Amino acid sequence: MAAVGSVDVEVELVAWLTGRLDVRVLTDLPENLGDVLPVVQIQRAGGGDDGIRLDRAFIDIDVYGATRQAASQLMSQARSLLLTELRGVVTAAAVFTSARTITAPFWRSYENPGLRRFGATFEIFCHPVS
Template sequence: MAAVGSVDIEAELVAWLHARLTVRVLTDLPANLADVLPVIQLQRVGGDDDTLRLDRAFVEVDVYAATRPAASALMAQARSVLLSELSGAVTDSAVFTMARTIAAPSWRSYENPALRRFGASFEIYSHPVS
């Protein structure tokens, strides 16, 4: 649950990205991951706030697909919408004010050799709507 004066950035981004990319977006990988590809996983991994309203979240985004080109292409789409459409976006409970890349998309190994993964890190600023 988000603290008073903050946004549940994971929940907001899951819904926001899913609406734009129409692929499965989630925080926890399902046990049957290979059966539901492609998948975008995102997780908040840190950040800070101004103790009032503004939240600066560090978010890891990983894309899983059956092939390396498919994973790379979906990662490029996810990055594009985050950087070009998220700033200024308003949901029922959040206002997003900035998004930028911390670590550009790159190949990330994964223990299942039948899956391919690309990931990137982002810094995302938000605050509650009211």
């Protein structure tokens, strides 16, 4: 649960990306991951805040696909949305002010050799609506 005056960035990004990508977007991977591909996973990986309203979130995004090409293409779509459309978005709980890439998309190994994963890290600034 987010503290008073803060935004649960994971929840807001899952909802926002779900409305724009025709895939499952979530924070926790399902046990049957191989059966529900493709999947986009959102996880906060740190960041900071000003102690009042502004949140500077580091967001890890992992994209899982059946093939390397499928995972790479989906990561490109998600990245493009974050970098070109997220700025200025207002949701029920958050105002997103900027997004930038910290670590560009790259191949990440995964324990299941039948799945392919691409990941990237983004810095996202937001604050509560009110």
